[in-house]
Amino acid sequence: MNRGNVDTEPTVQERDWNPCTKAGWFAMAEAPARNRPPSRSAEELAAMPRGQRLRYDEARALWHANLGPIRTPQLAAVFDDLGEIVGSNRQDGDKVKPAAVLDALPGLGKTTAAMAFGRAFHRDQIDLYGTQVDTADGSWQRIPVVYLGLTSNTTMRSLNAMLCRFFGLPGVNRGNADLLAHRAAECVARCKTRLIIVDDVHFLDVNRRDGREVANHFKWLANTFPVTFLFVGVGLRARGLLDEGLSGADAAFSQTARRWNVLSLQPFEVASQSGRRTWRQLLLGIERELVLSQSSRGMVAAELSDYLFARSSGHFASLMSLISRGCYRAIKTGTEALSVELLDTVRIDEAAETARGELHAALDAGLMSTKPGKTSTGRKGAA
Structure with a gap:
């Protein structure tokens, strides 16, 4: 990993890209890895001039805030499944390509996983086929991946406008839904787009007319666009999106349920040996x-293992928020290490804070453990 010398670099900042636009997606997908700030001893920190120390601490804050994605077994399994679906979706244009769906609880890294997969796929496509597509009417930029984020008031027309806006087409505020859809389809074909990621699909309400129209429009897009769709959201099956809002015997007529392949991410668990090893x-x-x-060896993985599980309830987003904010506080207070005492002063999301009391009690009572090799004393035969 690149460990550039932040002592002489100008102050680094957040990378303010918008992946819902072509420019933003390309900036994200093709950005080099961040430079890991070099380690410094307490004596070296104390000897730094003020400006140099400010730059160093700023670089560390940004580094800790952007850790990952960490390839956990859950993430690796999702990558393998997505790679198989997208890699085998090589049907000719007269056939519909099955879609992938990433449906999981909040805070488990769905969007992070989808974007990481899209980034890797983007790079592979550019390496395989180059940056340009030569057609009879000229050369077009290859745009392997499109990323869209739905809103609570997405309509068929606004969805098509999002597609056109991603490609940077002019006049996206003019024209009806059909015209915008056909303009987007032309760009998809000419730019050899092969993957469209649609995030926050749970915003669609199939009990409302607009929601049903957009859900049905996805079927038309799948029939028209030579791409694999990756839909990302929370509770999509429970919201009726897989059944197109149909119920009872009518649900058997849903085409979506036959075309969408549902994948999931699970919270980390410590009830099994394999779960504890993964944690x-x-x-x-x-x-x-x-x-x-x-920091010292075992500071996180040994000394804080039980505590971090109780604080995060096994949810990746909660854990990473606690880690990044804890590191920020450790730097600002000069403690330069993570501990229970320091992390107790850091607040994270309300769901994690609400669950922590019960988990702390179970861990303290020995009813559960995060340590590999140990078994829960409250359940015989726990493995």
């Missing part, structure tokens, strides 16, 4: 990436 590997991966002058 430890995750914490070891995080521990290796921290840049704190007083």
Whole structure:
């Protein structure tokens, strides 16, 4: 990994890209990896001039806020399944390509996983086929991936406008839904787009007319566009999106349920040996990436294992928020290490804060453990 010298670099900042536009997606997909700030001892920190120390701490704050994605077994399984679906979707244009769906609870990294897969796919396509597409009417930029984020008031027309806006087409505020759809279809074909990621699909309400129209429009897009769709959302099956809002015997007529392949991400669990090993590997991966002058081996993976599970309830987003905010506080307070005492002063999302009391009690009572090799004392034969 690149460990550039932040002592002499100008102050780094957040990368303010919008992946819902072509320029933003390309900036994200083709950006180099961040430079990991070099480790410094407490003595070296104390000797730094003020400006240099400010730049160093700023670089560490940005580094800790952007850790990952960490390739956990859950993420690896999703990548393998998505790779298989997209890689085998090589049907000719007269056939419909099955779609992939990533449906999971909030805070488990669905969007992170989808964007990481899209980024890898983008790079592979550019490496395979180059940056340009030569057609009879000229050369077009290859745009392997499109990323869209739905809103609570998405309509068929606004969805098509999002597609046109991603490609940078002029006049997206003019024209009806059909005209915009055909303009987008032309760009998809000419730019050899092969994957369209549609995020926040749970915003669609199939009990409303607009929601049903957009859900049905996805079928037309799948029939028309030579791409694989990857839909990302929360509770899509429970919201009736797979059944197109049909119920009872009518649900058997849903084409969507036959075309959408549903994948999921699960929270981390410590009820099994394999779950505890996975949790430890995750914490070891995080521990290796921290840049704190007083960090030590086992600080995260051993000393804080139970505590971090109770605080995050096994949800990846909650865990990473706690880690990044804890590191920020450790730097600002000069403690330069993570501890229970320091992390107790950091608040994260309300769902995690609400669940922590019960989990802390179970861990303290020995009814559960995050440590590999241990079994829960409250259940005989736990493995």
